Structures are given as structure tokens and as C-alpha cells.
Amino acid sequence: MSEPIIRVEGLRKSFGPREVLRGIDLEVARGEVVVLIGPSGCGKSTLLRCLNYLEVPTQGRVWLRGELLGRQEKDGRLVARPEAEVDLQRTRVGMVFQRFNLFPHMTALGNVIEAPMRVKGMPRARAEALGLRLLERVELLDRKDEYPVRLSGGQQQRVAIARAMAMEPEVMLFDEATSALDPELADEVLQVMQGLAQEGMTMLVVTHEMGFAREVAHRIIVLEEGRILEQGPPSVVFTQPSQPRTREFLRKVL
Numbered sequence: 422m423s424e425p426i427i428r429v430e431g432l433r434k435s436f437g438p439r440e441v442l443r444g445i446d447l448e449v450a451r452g453e454v455v456v457l458i459g460p461s462g463c464g465k466s467t468l469l470r471c472l473n474y475l476e477v478p479t480q481g482r483v484w485l486r487g488e489l490l491g492r493q494e495k496d497g498r499l500v501a502r503p504e505a506e507v508d509l510q511r512t513r514v515g516m517v518f519q520r521f522n523l524f525p526h527m528t529a530l531g532n533v534i535e536a537p538m539r540v541k542g543m544p545r546a547r548a549e550a551l552g553l554r555l556l557e558r559v560e561l562l563d564r565k566d567e568y569p570v571r572l573s574g575g576q577q578q579r580v581a582i583a584r585a586m587a588m589e590p591e592v593m594l595f596d597e598a599t600s601a602l603d604p605e606l607a608d609e610v611l612q613v614m615q616g617l618a619q620e621g622m623t624m625l626v627v628t629h630e631m632g633f634a635r636e637v638a639h640r641i642i643v644l645e646e647g648r649i650l651e652q653g654p655p656s657v658v659f660t661q662p663s664q665p666r667t668r669e670f671l672r673k674v675l
């Protein structure tokens with residue numbers, strides 16, 4: 422196997438006395454689609470947030486294609502990376518959240534081109550060409566000049582996906598990107614996500630959409646209380662889970 426895009430080793434995260442992630446080991450291959458499921462509060466969001474250093478792990482390491490995230494080795498010791506380098510690493514990991522967090526004072530196109538221009542220093546003309554291509558891909562070219570308030574929730578999430586893709590990330594994280602949407606609007610977002618998966622994007626997806634998980638995921642990971650309870654292809658995890666507690670959880674959500 423070629424080098425994993427993401428490698429996680431012994432990841433632990435505590436908030437005060439509460440240990441939320443209790444030793445996660447994980448490798449994600451290029452082009453792999455991993456769906457994370459598990460009860461509310463089991464640490465799914467925290468795990469995703471550790472993968473782009475929005476949360477700093479309490480213990481353990483995360484590598485992006487072999488490069489240690491957030492820290493570096495110096496004289497045989499691990500020290501914090503300069504913040505500018507961490508920011509650069511973050512741009513390699515795109516993220517879409519449950520709540521639409523578009524910039525309200527920018528048009529759809531403005532939202533998409535902001536980071537490439539500001540963070541990567543891309544000239545406006547090039548950023549706009551890229552932005553238009555991405556808006557076309559999420560089928561919103563005709564809404565490019567609209568402000569977020571004039572877009573439906575589903576359209577806003579599709580702009581959010583285009584905006585994340587504009588940084589040409591190596592991996593995309595989705596944290597319940599459709600949970601706040603009506604089913605119809607959720608579907609149009611799920612279709613865009615499925616399209617990305619088919620184009621070979623590496624994706625880690627937290628979702629309650631079991632249809633999507635079954636159809637699109639290569640691997641399901643079941644988290645429970647900050648540990649991986651079980652993992653495998655959807656055909657196995659959904660129909661013959663090895664853990665009774667997986668069965669219990671699935672009974673509630675399927």
C-alpha cells in the first residue's frame with residue numbers, strides 16, 4: 422500500500438478531567454471514504470477536529486502523508502511547529518461543518534475565492550476561474566452572485582464544500598454536514614459528496630445518513646466512548662457486526 426494520507430497513532434484528547442478520545446489508531450488511504458458513526462458524545466467531532474489541529478491532541482500523533490501535524494522534530498525532541506506552518510498544514514485538510522459558516526457579507530463566489538487569494542496569494546482572476554469551476558461542480562454557477570442569506574441551507578452547504586475544495590485539500594472532513602437540513606436539501610448535498618467520492622477524494626465523514634454510509638463508504642468505523650469499537654466494510658458492519666454494542670447502536674439508527 423502507498424503511504425496513507427492520514428495516520429493517527431495513540432491519539433488521546435482530554436477536556437479538563439474528561440478524556441474524550443482514549444487511544445485512537447487509524448490509517449486512511451488515498452481515495453478512501455471512511456464513515457464514522459457512534460452515539461452522540463462519543464468523540465466523533467473531536468476526532469475530526471484533531472485531524473486538522475482545530476483541537477490539539479493531549480497525546481499521540483497525527484501525520485499527513487508522513488508529515489507530523491502541528492509538531493516537528495528538533496534535536497531529537499518534538500516541539501510545536503510555527504503557527505504559520507500549522508496553518509499551511511490545515512489548508513491540506515478541508516472541513517465542512519453542520520452549521521453553515523459562510524461569510525455572510527460575501528457572495529457565493531466571494532466565499533469560494535477568499536481563502537485561495539488570502540492564504541495562497543492567488544491572483545483574483547485565477548481564483549475566480551477556479552471558483553466558477555467549483556461552483557459549477559456543485560451546480561450553483563447560476564447563484565454565484567447571491568449572498569448566503571438568499572441561498573437555501575442545501576445551497577449554502579454546497580458553497581461550503583466548494584469553498585473547502587478551493588484550497589485543493591488532500592482530504593475532506595464532513596461533520597454532520599447534512600444534519601440541519603430537510604431531507605430534500607440533504608440529498609442534494611449528499612449527491613455532491615458522493616460525486617467527490619467517485620472522483621477519488623479522500624473523505625472522513627460523520628453522518629447519520631446510513632444510506633449514504635452503505636452506498637458510498639469503503640469503511641465504517643464505529644466509535645464508542647472515545648475508542649474504535651469496530652470497523653469494516655459497510656456490508657459487514659451493517660449486516661453482521663462483531664460487537665453486540667454495534668448491533669444495539671444500529672438498531673436505533675437504521
Ligand code: ADP
Pocket residue numbers: 436441459460461462463464465466467468
Ligand atoms: P460527538 O461528535 O461524537 O457527538 P464530540 O466529539 O462533540 O462528540 O464530544 C465528545 C465529548 O467531548 C462530549 O462529552 C462533549 O461534551 C465533550 N467536548 C467536546 N468539545 C469540548 C470542549 N471544547 N470542551 C469541553 N468538552 C468538550
Ligand code: MG
Pocket residue numbers: 465466467596
Ligand atoms: Mg459531533
